[in-house]
Amino acid sequence: QEERQRNKEREGEVESSSAVNEEMPVEKILEAEMAVEQKTELHADGSSGGSSPNDPVTNICQAADKQLFTLVEWAKRIPHFSELALDDQVILLRAGWNELLIASFSHRSISVKDGILLATGLHVHRNSAHSAGVGAIFDRAHNAEV
Known part of the structure; x- marks a missing residue:
């Protein structure tokens, strides 16, 4: 009898996780990731024509600004996000923007040694960040990335 109960509990777990997959x-x-990534690549190609300042802090701030804009575009494409009240959307983005930015450039920087690749295509080396x-x-x- 205990075995049947455990099997029922396991079946219920599978059902609940598959229901989540149907909703999300x-x-x-x-699809949301690819659409936003494609937009980011188009903007990076069009705006990286030598007019970028050499100041690392300015470059990092511009990349963060661009990534935050991209983050909002991405969130709008996630199922059910747009159905939330605008206040709730803002609360969610404010609560998670930093983790989402870190996840984004960490993913982008997987193959980069001792550096990170920002949304603008800028590679920031560890020494540059420290200086x-x-x-x-x-x-x-970078430690969160590893």
């Missing part, structure tokens, strides 16, 4: 299909999340005064932030983010 991985394909839709991937710009953002070394502690860089190290925390």
Whole structure:
């Protein structure tokens, strides 16, 4: 009898996780990611024509600004997000923007050694981050990546 009860509990777990997949299909999340990534590549190609300042802090701030804009575009494409009240959307984005940014450039930087690749296509090396005064932030983010 205990065995049957455990099997019922396991079957219920499978049912609940498959219901989540129906409400939040991985394909839709991937679709949102690809659409935003494609937009990011188009903007990076069009705006990286030598007019970028050499100041690392300015470059990092511009990349963060661009990534935050992209994050909002991505969230709008996630199933059910747009159905939330605008206040709730803002609360969610404010609560999770930093983790989402770190996840984004960490994913983008998987193949980069001792550096991160920002949304603008800018590669920030560890030494540059330290000389710009953002070394502690860089190290925390880079450690989260590993």
